[in-house]
Every structure is written in structure tokens, then in C-alpha cells.
């Protein structure tokens with residue numbers, strides 16, 4: 001009996017040591033844990049943007065110089081139609097967000113001050129009407145402000161070319177390289193969710209235990225096979241049919257380990273699926289093939305923006321098939337089911353831009369779900385303190401002041417129209433939008449219909465009413481998800497695609 005106790009004790013201690021070692025070695029990877037604090041209430045009403053109108057207008061001289069420059073530079077067509085919106089501001093009372101010292105490609109936040117401090121050998125000459133006002137002479141220092149989004153092309157008399165892209169500050173965040181690979185290890189990216197500590201520890205403990213037992217058992221097998229191999233002069237010994245000590249050992253120890261794993265796993269699971277009552281709530285709608293995140297003030301986006309150090313609760317549903325919300329750094333993966341709501345929550349501990357994918361096969365473009373026109377994937381942005389509230393206000397203000405064509409173009413990506421419809425004339429899952437407005441299009445029933453405002457509208461609300469031959473009738477209805485203004489915007493955008 002004494003030997004049983006000693007034997008049991010030895011193995012139990014070894015298992016515990018293996019556990020502790022695994023947990024210590026692989027470590028828990030979430031950040032230092034700040035004390036949970038009540039979430040800030042997002043502003044209900046969108047605050048008007050701080051900078052409504054800038055008084056200064058680009059000088060006539062710059063515009064005149066531009067005409068000459070454009071002729072000289074040849075046919076560098078601006079990729080984006082944008083108004084001349086580069087204005088000069090005094091350098092002394094503004095802190096520049098960026099400083100350029102020569103013609104390089106750069107990205108700046110819309111409405112931030114950009115300082116151009118050029119050496120005596122380099123100058124900047126705008127390439128087109130779009131970039132009018134973007135003119136800096138050699139050796140000059142000017143502070144400019146880009147008051148609208150767009151790409152502004154320029155060149156230098158040294159034949160160098162450059163482009164500056166102005167984007168809203170939150171668009172710069174979503175276009176950043178994802179931070180997932182910073183500080184992770186071989187197994188997982190670094191967790192930024194407060195509750196991820198427990199699930200990570202579970203993962204490493206199970207991994208450590210499995211490794212320990214695999215090596216111990218495989219080692220014993222190899223050792224015994226070699227030691228008792230058949231040799232001349234050796235007779236097989238009779239093996240015992242029964243050994244109480246051994247049988248009790250291999251029952252009791254695994255039981256203890258399993259009960260421990262169960263207890264730890266269960267309490268962690270309960271924590272992971274129970275969001276705190278005070279959480280920022282965001283509605284998630286998934287469909288083939290995009291995300292739509294709706295915030296408390298009505299702002300909708302296909303990237304998920306959340307505040308830092310605040311619990312976030314997602315209320316999710318799908319328009320068509322199963323999808324799955326997966327944010328690896330949050331250790332959150334939850335199926336999204338049509339006609340019912342599922343939930344997920346997390347507590348972000350570190351601002352950054354992180355990966356966000358669909359983790360359930362949902363059809364042809366599953367791997368492209370949430371991808372934008374320029375090939376960027378949907379992301380999860382954790383804002384610095386105060387950034388989330390600013391995002392809600394700025395985003396709301398932006399969508400109200402967009403001209404219809406720009407709003408339509410924005411919705412084309414944000415509502416995921418781009419997953420099925422191209423704007424370059426090629427066919428995808430659905431027909432292209434380019435050059436079709438005003439033409440007669442054939443229908444599946446053999447008749448024809450004029451592609452006009454009414455047809456576009458009907459196709460968004462009742463997609464199957466007049467379907468086109470050669471395309472699967474798989475478009476979901478956008479009834480209730482597009483405001484009248486949005487519908488007009490999309491129609492205006494389709495009209496603009498000649």
C-alpha cells in the first residue's frame with residue numbers, strides 16, 4: 001500500500017510540474033490587465049466636424065501654373081475625381097502632422113496640416129487640376145491642408161514623381177498593416193483581450209500535458225522494446241494478469257487531471273460567454289460576402305471599430321447562410337446564424353489594427369469576405385481612449401455631407417456590392433455596373449427591361465423580381481438596410497459609370 005501511495009504521489013507531482021512548466025514557458029500572452037471600468041457612453045448625436053469651412057482658397061496663380069504643369073507632365077490622369085481642396089495655412093500656429101522634404105508617396109489625414117520643407121534642389125509642381133494648390137518652390141517651406149479625400153499627383157523639375165493620398169484619419173487606421181504578427185509566438189498572435197489569458201493558459205496546459213504524456217509513453221515503449229527484445233538464450237517471462245497498484249494509478253491520476261481541466265475549462269468558458277452588463281453594444285450583420293457593423297448612433301461600417309479598455313458586446317445575425325465572426329487576437333470565434341442572434345464579447349486591452357475574418361465556409365467568396373475594391377481585408381480597429389467617440393461623430397458627419405455619387409461609391413464597397421458586381425465591365429457573380437444605365441437588359445423570362453432608376457431600385461429591394469439570365473439568383477434583399485438617400489446615391493454612382 002505504501003508503494004502505491006509513493007508511486008501515485010510521484011506521478012501526480014510530475015504531472016503538476018509539467019503543467020506548471022508548460023504554463024510558465026509558453027506564458028499567458030494578454031497584456032497587463034487594467035481594472036475594468038464603465039464603458040464611455042458613445043455620443044448619441046453626431047457632432048458637426050470641427051473644421052467646416054476653410055476660408056482660404058487655392059490661389060489663382062497655382063491654378064494657372066497647374067495648367068502649364070499638366071501640359072508639361074503629359075497625360076497623368078488623376079485616379080480619383082476630387083475638388084481642388086488644398087489650402088495653405090500659416091505654419092506658425094499649427095502643428096504639422098507630417099513633414100515632406102521631397103517628392104515621395106505619402107498618406108496624410110484629411111484636414112490635418114502637412115508641412116513641406118523642401119531643399120534648394122527640389123520643387124513640387126501639381127500634375128492636374130485635382131492637385132491644384134499643391135505647389136512648393138525649391139527651398140520653400142509651406143504648410144498645406146487637404147480638406148477632402150483623394151489622391152493628389154505631382155512631379156518635380158528633377159523628373160521625380162509623387163502622390164499624396166488624403167484619407168480620413170480612421171481610414172488611415174483601417175488601411176494600416178495589421179498588428180497581429182507583432183509580439184505573438186509560434187502558436188498564436190499576442191492576445192489583446194482581457195479574458196484571453198484563461199483560454200490561452202488552458203491551451204498551453206493541454207498542449208504541455210499532451211507533450212509530456214506523449215514523450216513519456218513513447219519513450220517507455222522504445223525503451224522496453226529494446227530492453228526485452230528477443231535474443232538467443234532469453235525465454236519469455238510469464239506476465240502478471242493483474243496489478244492493483246498499477247491499475248489504481250492509471251485510473252486515479254488521469255481522473256485528477258481531467259477533473260482539474262474540466263473545472264478550469266468550465267469556469268473559463270462561463271466567463272468567455274457571459275458579457276458584463278455594461279458593454280458597448282454593436283450589431284453585426286453578415287452576408288455573402290461582407291460585414292456590416294452598426295453602432296449606437298447609427299453609424300454603419302464594414303470594418304469593426306471598438307474602444308479600448310471597455311467591454312464590447314456583439315449581437316450578430318446573418319442575412320443568408322452561416323458565417324463565423326473570428327478575431328484571432330481576441331480569441332473570439334462565434335458562428336453567425338440566419339434568423340437568430342448569437343453573441344460574442346471581448347475586452348480590448350491595446351489599441352491597434354487587427355485581423356478579422358469569416359471562419360465558416362459561406363460560398364465562393366468566403367475567403368474574400370469583407371474585402372474592399374483595392375484588395376484590403378476587413379479589420380478590427382481598437383481605438384486609443386476617446387478615438388471611438390471621435391470615430392462615431394466624424395463618420396456620421398462625413399456620411400451626411402457626401403455628394404450622391406461619392407456616397408454611392410462608398411456604399412458600393414461598404415455594403416459589399418463589390419463582391420458580386422464590378423465597375424470595370426467584367427462579369428462577376430452578378431452583372432457589371434459599368435455602361436449599363438439607360439440600356440435595355442435581357443431578363444430570365446425572355447423579356448427585356450430598361451435599366452433605369454426604377455429597375456435599379458427594384459433590384460435592390462426585390463432582387464429576384466426581374467433576374468438576369470446567366471447569373472445565379474443569389475442576391476440578398478437590401479430592404480430596410482438602405483435609406484432613400486443611399487438608394488439615390490447608388491443609382492447616381494451607377495449612372496456615373498459610363
Ligand code: CUA
Pocket residue numbers: 286287289322323324358359360361362363366367369
Ligand atoms: Cu462568410 Cu465565410
